[in-house]
Amino acid sequence: MASNRMNGARILLKALADQGVDVLFGYPGGAVLPIYDELFKQNDIRHILVRQEGGAVHAAEGYARSTGKVGVVLVTSGPGATNSVTGLTDAYMDSIPVICLTGQVPTHLIGNDAFQEADTMGITRPCTKHNYLVKDVNALAQIVQEAFYVAKNGRPGPVVIDLPKDVLMALAPYVQPPKTQHRSYRPQVKGDKALIREAVALMASAKRPVFYCGGGVINSGPTASRRLINLVRDTGFPITLTLMGLGAYPAADEQYLGMLGMHGTYEANLAMHGCDVMICVGARFDDRITGKISEFAPNAKKIHIDIDPSSINKNVEVDIGIVGDCASVLGELQKVWTETRKKPSKKDLAPWWEQIAIWRARDCLRYHQAGDVIKPQYAIERLYEATKKRKDVYITTEVGQHQMWAAQYFRFEKPNHWMTSGGLGTMGYGLPAAMGVQVAHPDALVIDIAGEASLLMNIQEMSTIAQYRLPVKAFILNNEYMGMVRQWQELLHGGRYSESYMESLPDFVKLAEAFGAVGLRAEKASDLDGVIQEMIKIDRPVLADIMVDKTENCFPMIPSGSAHNEMLLGPEDEAARPISEEGMVLV
Amino acid sequence: MSEATERKHTIAVLVDNEPGVLARVIGLFSGRGYNIESLTVASVDLADNLSRINIVTSGTPMVIEQIKAQLSRLVPVHEVKDLTLEGPSVERELALVKVKGRGEKRVESLRIADIFRAQVVDSANDSFVFEVVGSSDKLNAFIELMQPLGLIDVSRTGVVAIARGAKGIRRKK
Numbered sequence: 001m002a003s004n005r006m007n008g009a010r011i012l013l014k015a016l017a018d019q020g021v022d023v024l025f026g027y028p029g030g031a032v033l034p035i036y037d038e039l040f041k042q043n044d045i046r047h048i049l050v051r052q053e054g055g056a057v058h059a060a061e062g063y064a065r066s067t068g069k070v071g072v073v074l075v076t077s078g079p080g081a082t083n084s085v086t087g088l089t090d091a092y093m094d095s096i097p098v099i100c101l102t103g104q105v106p107t108h109l110i111g112n113d114a115f116q117e118a119d120t121m122g123i124t125r126p127c128t129k130h131n132y133l134v135k136d137v138n139a140l141a142q143i144v145q146e147a148f149y150v151a152k153n154g155r156p157g158p159v160v161i162d163l164p165k166d167v168l169m170a171l172a173p174y175v176q177p178p179k180t181q182h183r184s185y186r187p188q189v190k191g192d193k194a195l196i197r198e199a200v201a202l203m204a205s206a207k208r209p210v211f212y213c214g215g216g217v218i219n220s221g222p223t224a225s226r227r228l229i230n231l232v233r234d235t236g237f238p239i240t241l242t243l244m245g246l247g248a249y250p251a252a253d254e255q256y257l258g259m260l261g262m263h264g265t266y267e268a269n270l271a272m273h274g275c276d277v278m279i280c281v282g283a284r285f286d287d288r289i290t291g292k293i294s295e296f297a298p299n300a301k302k303i304h305i306d307i308d309p310s311s312i313n314k315n316v317e318v319d320i321g322i323v324g325d326c327a328s329v330l331g332e333l334q335k336v337w338t339e340t341r342k343k344p345s346k347k348d349l350a351p352w353w354e355q356i357a358i359w360r361a362r363d364c365l366r367y368h369q370a371g372d373v374i375k376p377q378y379a380i381e382r383l384y385e386a387t388k389k390r391k392d393v394y395i396t397t398e399v400g401q402h403q404m405w406a407a408q409y410f411r412f413e414k415p416n417h418w419m420t421s422g423g424l425g426t427m428g429y430g431l432p433a434a435m436g437v438q439v440a441h442p443d444a445l446v447i448d449i450a451g452e453a454s455l456l457m458n459i460q461e462m463s464t465i466a467q468y469r470l471p472v473k474a475f476i477l478n479n480e481y482m483g484m485v486r487q488w489q490e491l492l493h494g495g496r497y498s499e500s501y502m503e504s505l506p507d508f509v510k511l512a513e514a515f516g517a518v519g520l521r522a523e524k525a526s527d528l529d530g531v532i533q534e535m536i537k538i539d540r541p542v543l544a545d546i547m548v549d550k551t552e553n554c555f556p557m558i559p560s561g562s563a564h565n566e567m568l569l570g571p572e573d574e575a576a577r578p579i580s581e582e583g584m585v586l587v
Numbered sequence: 588m589s590e591a592t593e594r595k596h597t598i599a600v601l602v603d604n605e606p607g608v609l610a611r612v613i614g615l616f617s618g619r620g621y622n623i624e625s626l627t628v629a630s631v632d633l634a635d636n637l638s639r640i641n642i643v644t645s646g647t648p649m650v651i652e653q654i655k656a657q658l659s660r661l662v663p664v665h666e667v668k669d670l671t672l673e674g675p676s677v678e679r680e681l682a683l684v685k686v687k688g689r690g691e692k693r694v695e696s697l698r699i700a701d702i703f704r705a706q707v708v709d710s711a712n713d714s715f716v717f718e719v720v721g722s723s724d725k726l727n728a729f730i731e732l733m734q735p736l737g738l739i740d741v742s743r744t745g746v747v748a749i750a751r752g753a754k755g756i757r758r759k760k
Binding site: 122125126130133187309310313314317 | 611649653661664
């Protein structure tokens with residue numbers, strides 16, 4: 001009995017190992033020293049030392065999204081915990097399973113304004129799926145097990161475990177907790193059969209159907225994507241994906257209309273606007289998707305499949321809401337669809353596809369690359385062309401114009417290969433996320449498609465990347481502006497570019513060298529392919545500084561407050577349609 | 588949607604009796620901009636360590652659906668029941684009402700208390716504390732009548748509610 005006793009820190013590591021954790025992204029500090037001491041004594045779990053705690057959470061997000069596993073973060077109390085808040089909020093918005101272990105002052109000091117004390121429970125309550133304060137070392141193993149269950153079941157999300165230092169040092173035996181059903185949290189996985197039959201009947205009656213699918217399909221796992229592909233091909237319906245859903249359906253497929261939403265394709269948005277039956281799978285009718293809500297898909301009957309009951313009828317009232325896991329519900333839908341006798345034939349859907357062909361013919365992603373100046377769209381297309389034959393390419397992004405161009409011009413054929421901050425829109429996400437992806441896939445080609453402004457928000461992680469020799473590439477579309485801010489200022493604020501110009505940017509080539517990485521630069525269109533090739537070839541971290549057109553705007557665009565059929569397709573469209581006062585108030 | 592009428596709903600929530608659970612519920616309401624008209628909470632099952640929260644809120648049917656779905660997805664929440672929608676229910680509230688006065692006003696307050704079946708739980712030469720139990724409307728009416736008779740203080744519990752009939756709030760025990 002006595003020999004089985006160990007301190008809380010050791011119990012924690014054992015419990016993590018029991019959950020299959022092989023890597024932690026963390027940063028030490030006073031309150032978590034007992035954990036770091038135990039880490040030193042073992043070899044099961046690898047620790048990646050980040051340079052700021054915010055980077056650790058994004059790295060864990062990248063790790064989680066690219067593997068389907070739970071990402072784990074270890075930070076100290078006070079500032080360690082508060083620095084992780086942005087990443088936790090990001091993971092919460094995008095439903096990414098992350099466990100964040102935060103140190104805490106000893107239990108008897110909690111509430112005394114002790115050194116490096118913060119009310120981590122209070123601060124993280126609204127930005128996590130759940131959080132735990134461990135007050136008794138005997139409860140620790142059970143809480144860790146429960147935290148993993150909560151993080152990955154139902155709609156996934158971040159979970160915080162707050163660990164007072166005295167609990168980490170207290171002795172107790174380690175008992176692997178029995179696998180029991182959770183007391184209260186039991187998300188519904190299987191969809192209601194009657195509703196599924198209703199949904200199939202509605203689909204079978206459709207003349208202008210469209211699938212609208214999102215990150216929920218990816219979160220549900222590769223089976224969900226496979227079933228989605230089967231069902232979409234079987235039905236012959238068109239499909240569009242959200243920013244978070246890219247890769248859930250192969251971009252090369254002819255039934256794919258491209259991404260929808262504010263910077264989605266003309267054909268995807270008009271198909272959404274004109275459809276008579278919409279099948280939403282694992283997406284949440286976000287404002288970037290719907291545009292003006294009162295004019296969203298005005299003539300459509302809507303089916304919504306989501307594991308989170310609170311997503312259904314939140315922004316848009318739907319006709320059939322099915323609560324359940326995407327993979328499970330898609331499987332059932334397929335079964336009933338196969339059994340259904342009367343359903344639309346190719347001929348029945350032909351007029352709809354003809355209409356879509358007309359929209360496609362507008363070629364909304366067209367741009368003009370001419371002369372020396374590199375168009376950002378061209379840079380991404382060349383990057384895609386140079387990497388498309390490889391099977392192991394993972395793309396992360398920061399937030400802004402480059403993110404939208406990456407979503408529009410890089411094509412994803414498989415799930416879990418695209419990592420971006422969708423809901424929260426966190427600048428500085430991409431570099432640490434790429435780091436996490438590379439840790440999970442050491443031999444893969446991991447590229448952060450970045451903007452120069454976003455990249456600087458977590459540039460310190462270059463140091464981590466160098467330390468662990470992670471061959472992460474940052475492909476910087478450098479327009480010396482916060483491009484999306486500049487674009488909105490041009491369209492909405494009379495071209496008054498208030499604080500959106502990046503004065504005094506660093507020399508990214510020298511910056512790379514300072515971090516022990518390789519710096520490359522392309523200034524002319526003719527440099528581009530060479531730089532891309534070299535970047536891919538070098539087996540070390542690279543900052544590739546791609547100097548792009550400074551004033552290029554991201555189109556198509558649904559201006560805020562407008563409907564899907566009021567898209568701007570390019571600069572020629574802008575002047576014709578001034579943006580309403582109502583629209584300006586929206587973000 | 589936006590034209591849909593707002594209606595008052597009483598929602599009962601069975602939760603783990605643990606620190607922070609009330610903060611989660613209140614944070615959900617404040618964070619998402621829902622109303623709380625009344626909220627009561629107390630431990631109801633010591634063996635299973637459960638508390639019951641009764642919330643009176645108002646909103647359009649879509650908002651009420653959201654509130655219930657949001658409550659249901661909180662990890663320590665066991666059950667969420669809309670007592671307004673799901674069959675008949677009984678609602679009660681208790682108020683302690685302090686009235687100061689002499690002479691005719693004092694007698695009048697006693698007379699009204701009698702009509703409302705309010706109990707006198709404290710009596711001094713120039714004041715009473717009444718305990719009155721009933722629906723929120725009844726309490727409102729009582730308090731309004733006490734206003735001109737020297738109303739000093741009101742303390743109300745908020746609404747507690749329970750469904751009529753044999754069925755309990757828990758699906759299984």
